[in-house]
Amino acid sequence: MNTMNIVYAVVLLGVLAIFFGLVLAFAAKIFEVHVDPRLPQIQACLAGANCGGCGYPGCGGCADAILAGKAPINACAPAGAEGAAKIAAIMGIAAPSGEKMVAHVLCNGGLNAKKNFEYRGVQDCLAATKVCGGNALECKYGCFGFGSCVAACKFDAIHVGENGTAVVDKEKCTNCGACREACPRKLIVEVPYAQKVFVNCSNKDKGAAAAKVCAASCIACGMCERTCKFDAIHVINNVAVIDYTKCKNCTMCAKACPKNAIEPIPTPEEKEKFKAVQKAQAEKKAAAAKAAAEAAEKKD
Amino acid sequence: MSVTTLLAISLGAILTNNFIFAQFLGCCPFLGVSKKIDTAVGMGLAVTFVMGLASAFCYGINIILVKLGLEYMQTVAFILVIAGLVQFVEMFLKKSIPSLYTALGVYLPLITTNCAVLGVALLNVQNSYNFIESVIYGITGGLGFLLAIFLFAAVREQLEFADNPKAFDGFPIALITAGLMALAFMGFSGLQVW
Numbered sequence: 001m002n003t004m005n006i007v008y009a010v011v012l013l014g015v016l017a018i019f020f021g022l023v024l025a026f027a028a029k030i031f032e033v034h035v036d037p038r039l040p041q042i043q044a045c046l047a048g049a050n051c052g053g054c055g056y057p058g059c060g061g062c063a064d065a066i067l068a069g070k071a072p073i074n075a076c077a078p079a080g081a082e083g084a085a086k087i088a089a090i091m092g093i094a095a096p097s098g099e100k101m102v103a104h105v106l107c108n109g110g111l112n113a114k115k116n117f118e119y120r121g122v123q124d125c126l127a128a129t130k131v132c133g134g135n136a137l138e139c140k141y142g143c144f145g146f147g148s149c150v151a152a153c154k155f156d157a158i159h160v161g162e163n164g165t166a167v168v169d170k171e172k173c174t175n176c177g178a179c180r181e182a183c184p185r186k187l188i189v190e191v192p193y194a195q196k197v198f199v200n201c202s203n204k205d206k207g208a209a210a211a212k213v214c215a216a217s218c219i220a221c222g223m224c225e226r227t228c229k230f231d232a233i234h235v236i237n238n239v240a241v242i243d244y245t246k247c248k249n250c251t252m253c254a255k256a257c258p259k260n261a262i263e264p265i266p267t268p269e270e271k272e273k274f275k276a277v278q279k280a281q282a283e284k285k286a287a288a289a290k291a292a293a294e295a296a297e298k299k300d
Numbered sequence: 301m302s303v304t305t306l307l308a309i310s311l312g313a314i315l316t317n318n319f320i321f322a323q324f325l326g327c328c329p330f331l332g333v334s335k336k337i338d339t340a341v342g343m344g345l346a347v348t349f350v351m352g353l354a355s356a357f358c359y360g361i362n363i364i365l366v367k368l369g370l371e372y373m374q375t376v377a378f379i380l381v382i383a384g385l386v387q388f389v390e391m392f393l394k395k396s397i398p399s400l401y402t403a404l405g406v407y408l409p410l411i412t413t414n415c416a417v418l419g420v421a422l423l424n425v426q427n428s429y430n431f432i433e434s435v436i437y438g439i440t441g442g443l444g445f446l447l448a449i450f451l452f453a454a455v456r457e458q459l460e461f462a463d464n465p466k467a468f469d470g471f472p473i474a475l476i477t478a479g480l481m482a483l484a485f486m487g488f489s490g491l492q493v494w
Contacts, residue, residue: 008368013377016361020384027388031395 038090042066045086047078051154053176066091077101078155078174100193102173103158103180105149107187108200108261109142110164112216124148126184138213141202143187152182196249198263199224199233199240206238211259218261224253306436309429311491313440319416320448321485326416329407330449331474339403340453341446346393346404348442350385350411351420355438357381358421359431378421379412386412416445452481 043063054075056062065071066087073091074084080100119128119136125148128136137144143165149158150166157172158179168179170193180188187202199218203210207219220238232246233253240253240262254262255274266274319325326347333343358378365371390408393401401408411417420441424434455477464473 005369009370009373012364012368012370013373013380016377016380020380024384024387024391027391031391033394033398 036067039063039067041090042087045079045083045090046076047083047174049078049154049176051078051176051178053077053174053178077176080174101175101190102170102193103168103175103177103188104170104191104195104198105143105158105166105168105188106198106200106202107141107143107165108163108216108263109137109139109214110145110161112163113142113214114138114212119144119146124151125182129184139203139210139217141185141187141204142214143183143185148182148184149179149188152178154178192244194249195242195244195247196264197242197247197251197254199242199261200263201239201261204237204239210238216259216261218257219259221258223256223258224262227252227256306433309433309437310440313437314444314447315485315488316491318444318448318485318488319419319441320445321482322489323419325419326414326445329410329414330445330452331471331478332410333404333407334449334453334456334474336403337450337453337457339400340449342400343404343407344442344446344449346389346400346408347411347414347416347445348439350382350389350414351417351442351445352435352439353385354378354382354417354421355424355434356431357385359424359429359434362425374422374425375418378418382417382421383412416441448481448485452478455481 043059046059046062048059050058052058054062054065054071054077056065056071056075059076062071062075066073066075073087073093074081076083079087114137116135116138117132119131121127121131123146125144125146128134128144128146134140145160145164145166147160147166150160154176155172155174157169157174158166159169161167166179166188168188175190177190180186180190185202191198201210201214201216201218203214203217205213207221210217211219218239220235220240222235224233224240225235229250229252230246230248232243232248233240234243235241242253251264251266252274254264255266255270256278260266313319317323320327320330329343329347334340358381361377361381362374365373365377370377386409389411390401393404393408420438424437427437429437452474456474459473459477462473468476
C-alpha cells in the first residue's frame with residue numbers, strides 16, 4: 001500500500017507536469033511575440049556592468065530605451081565611442097562623434113590643506129559634511145579624502161592618493177558619473193581624456209582667504225591668465241578655470257602659478273627656467289620699447 | 301447551497317476575511333505594485349483571474365488526489381497547477397496587453413509564489429467548498445485583493461506629495477498606512493449575513 005502510494009504520487013504529478021508542459025508549449029506557439037532582434041544585439045554592445053549611470057534600470061532597461069529612441073545611442077558612457085558606433089550600426093544611424101571623457105577631481109588640497117579638527121566619524125564624505133558644520137577641513141571647497149567616490153566607483157578607477165585627495169585613474173575611468181554624484185562637494189568634473197593641464201582647486205574665496213586655508217589653493221592672482229597665449233584660462237569667481245576646447249596643454253600656466261595649483265606641477269628647476277625666460281623677455285620688451293621711444297624722440 | 305451561502309462567502313472574502321487585511325496573504329505584490337493605481341488595478345485583475353482559475357483547477361485536482369488517497373500532496377500539486385497557470389497568463393498578457401505586461405514587470409511571474417493564490421486553493425479544501433463555492437470564493441477573494449490594492453495605491457499616490465519626516469519617506473509610511481487600513485477593515489468583522 002505504501003509503495004503504491006508513492007507510485008501514485010509520482011505518476012500523478014508526472015502526468016500533471018507533462019500535461020501543463022504540453023499546454024504551455026502550445027500556448028507559447030499561439031501567443032508568440034516577436035522580440036526585436038536588435039534588442040539583444042544592442043545589449044551586447046553595452047558595458048554590461050549594470051552601473052545605472054545612464055539613468056535606466058540596468059543595461060536591459062538602457063537597451064530598451066535606445067531601441068525605443070528614448071535614449072541617445074551613446075547613453076552608455078562605459079561602452080564609450082566604440083560601443084556607440086556599434087549601436088549606431090545596428091540602429092542604422094550615424095554615430096555622434098565625441099571625444100572620450102573622463103572624470104577628474106578638482107582639488108589638490110589633502111596634506112596641503114589646513115585641518116580644523118581631526119574627523120574620526122564614519123569614513124564617508126557626506127557624513128563629514130554633517131559634523132560641526134562640515135568644517136573638518138578649513139577649506140569649504142576641499143576634498144575630504146574619505147572616499148565616498150571610491151566606494152561609488154564600480155570600475156576601480158578612483159582612489160585616495162598619497163596626498164590625501166581622490167585621484168582618478170583615467171585609463172580605467174568610464175565616465176559613468178557615479179563619483180560625480182557621490183561627491184558632496186561636487187569637486188569631480190567631466191574632462192576630455194586627452195587633457196593634461198588642470199587647475200586642481202575649487203576654492204571660490206578671495207585670494208587672501210584661500211591662501212590661508214591651503215598651501216596649494218588658487219588665489220585668483222591671474223598669472224596664468226596673463227601667461228596663456230591661447231586665451232584658454234580665466235579667473236572666474238576667484239578661481240582659475242581652463243576652457244578645455246581652447247587649451248593646447250602647453251603647461252605654461254602651470255609653470256607660472258605661484259601656488260603650484262595647476263597640474264602638472266613643475267619642478268623647481270623648470271620654474272626657475274620659466275622665470276628667467278620671462279624676465280629676459282620682459283627686459284627685451286622694455287628695451288625695445290625704450291629704443292622705439294628714443295627713435296620717436298629723435299625724429300622730432 | 302443557496303444564494304445566501306454564496307453571498308456570505310463573497311462578503312466574507314471581500315470584506316470580513318479580506319485576503320490582505322485580515323488573513324495577511326499576498327502582501328508581497330500588495331506592497332510591491334501599489335505605487336500607481338493603473339498597475340495596481342492591473343495586478344489586482346491578474347491575481348483575480350489566476351485565483352478564479354486556480355480555484356476551479358485545484359478543485360478538480362483535489363478530487364483526484366482524494367480518490368488516490370494522496371491528500372498530503374495537495375501543496376505540491378497546487379503549486380504545480382498555479383505555476384502553470386501563471387505562465388499561461390504571462391504569455392497571454394505579453395501577446396495581448398504588452399503595456400500591462402511591462403508595467404507588472406517582475407511581479408507577474410511572482411504571482412506564482414503569491415500566497416493568496418495558494419491560500420485560496422488550500423482554504424477551499426479546508427472549508428470543504430463545492431465547485432461553485434470554490435470558484436466564487438476564488439474570484440471574490442481576488443476582488444478583495446483588487447479592492448485592497450486599489451485603495452492602498454490611491455493612498456500611496458497621495459503620499460508621494462505628502463511632506464513626511466525624512467525617516468518615514470517611502471516604504472515606512474506605506475507600511476504604516478497598510479497597518480491603519482488593516483485596522484479599518486477589522487471594523488467589518490462584526491458584519492453578519494443572516
